[in-house]
Amino acid sequence: DSPRYNELPDKSFLGTADFEKTCPGHFLIGSCENGHRFAKEIYCFQEWCPRCGAKWSEAHQRKFSRWLPKVQQMRQLGYLVIEWPLASRFRLRSKAALEDSGRMIKRVLSGEWEIERRRQRGERVSRQRKEDIRAWWFPEGLRRWHFFGDLVKELGEGMKSLAWVDKASESSPGGQGDRYNPHVNVLVSYGFITRGKFRRIKRALRAALQEPDLIVHYGYTREPARMIHALKYVTRATFLDGMWAPDVAASIYNFHNAQVWGKWDGELAWSLDELEGEPELKDLPDPLAVESLESGICPRCGKPLDWTGPYPIKVLEGMEKQDLGAGYCELEQVRAPPGMDLVMMLKAAGYFGPVIIEGELCGN
Ligand SMILES: [Zn+2]
Ligand SMILES: [Zn+2]
Known part of the structure; x- marks a missing residue:
């Protein structure tokens, strides 16, 4: 089963103002032995969090994705x-x-x-x-x-x-x-x-x-x-x-x-393929990938994923990525703002790929 980091306790349970500032506050990086890399945003999953409680939020999509293979x-x-x-x-x-x-x-x-x-x-x-x-x-x-x-x-x-x-x-x-x-x-x-x-x-x-x-x-x-x-x-x-x-x-x-x-x-x-073009599926970009990531399996090659983190969500903003839905994305290259401390943080996060700083490619 996938690590349930998203169920880490959150101390504020009523203050909606806090939620807006903190959810999602962090993310994890998951990588398989073949070098496929994914980011998983960490959500609080509280129903009254303005972000998580919204209709078809990332939290909602994850709950949906966990049950989908059973309903299928x-x-x-x-x-x-x-x-x-x-x-x-x-x-x-x-x-x-x-x-x-x-x-x-x-x-x-x-x-x-x-x-x-x-x-x-x-x-x-x-x-x-x-x-x-x-x-x-x-x-x-x-x-x-x-x-x-x-x-x-x-x-x-x-x-x-x-x-x-x-x-x-x-x-x-x-x-x-x-x-x-x-x-x-x-x-x-x-x-x-x-x-x-x-x-x-x-x-x-x-x-x-x-x-x-x-x-x-x-x-x-x-x-x-x-x-x-x-x-x-x-x-x-x-x-x-x-x-x-x-x-x-x-x-x-x-x-x-x-x-x-x-x-x-x-x-x-x-199968979901039978439902192609169905409006119910429109807003879930990649349901099969999300399902797989929810159970800790690399959707590209089927190998288990190792997760590291959590890292501050700001770091994710600077990364080149492809959105998979439900607060997951696939990571490719990393475009970091100037500053080697960010590169160090990414390495600590298990990322050893190329990092572009202001257009120049740094090897590792
Ligand atoms: Zn939340
Ligand atoms: Zn893989």
Whole structure:
């Protein structure tokens, strides 16, 4: 896995003025044994950072890119949205409560919860039976919290391209704008769902989370372009201002918002090439390179990358580079402003290529 430097703690969690000055403050240089070199900008990933929280920001593109290879293994994509009634949302105002509920949802949807319940009731669950139970549920899935959002609007407008099983009107009121409305988004490899199955899923979630009025929505699609849209939607930031819920903002600092379960070693069900010209792909310059860089692999030759740094972001401005999107670029030559200290810094950063200072080529 790639180094998670971007999840280094950042001390300021509410001061937006600080974010503007510091994000991204640093970058890393990654190089493979064949001399391919890349720069990775370090982002704070806080949802209320003006830079990271913006729609289709570098942070958003990275979250999208990490999940994309998994979504590409889905022939159909099922999308569950799990929402709490207004009267219960106060219970979800701490990191611990959000983590517990998130983990419980994963346990239910993966089938683990049913297996455990049966055992608790004294039932003997054979290995085969366990596999059958897991297969009935969702053996693979991805889940992520949104903290704000009007679900009636989201499902009716933002996500209307999916086929929804229930009318969003049964969504709980008071989700508008800046009102705290934590809900879990889950992506699974599944399509049309029968009423009976959906009812059973809702029942299990309500029992496991001890919330009899829990609201569950389900939608699905078979079209890759719509899957991409859903993935963008789920990975976006919703906590756009720390002051909307300062107690929650302080509590979820360094919160691991996303969870993935199951085996994801299947074949790709569709490729990005099939989607050429699709407007959903327009703004991600090189999705395959970003995917590869996110997992620490050189996108040019497949060798592992060694990362050095962090270096101040100013140094990157002077480098000749090609933008790959999501805050990554490929480095070629370096054009440095006058001053050998910069050359020394680059060498310390692992760069031994040619450096041009005011037009003259310096060897190493
Ligand atoms: Zn940021
Ligand atoms: Zn390489």
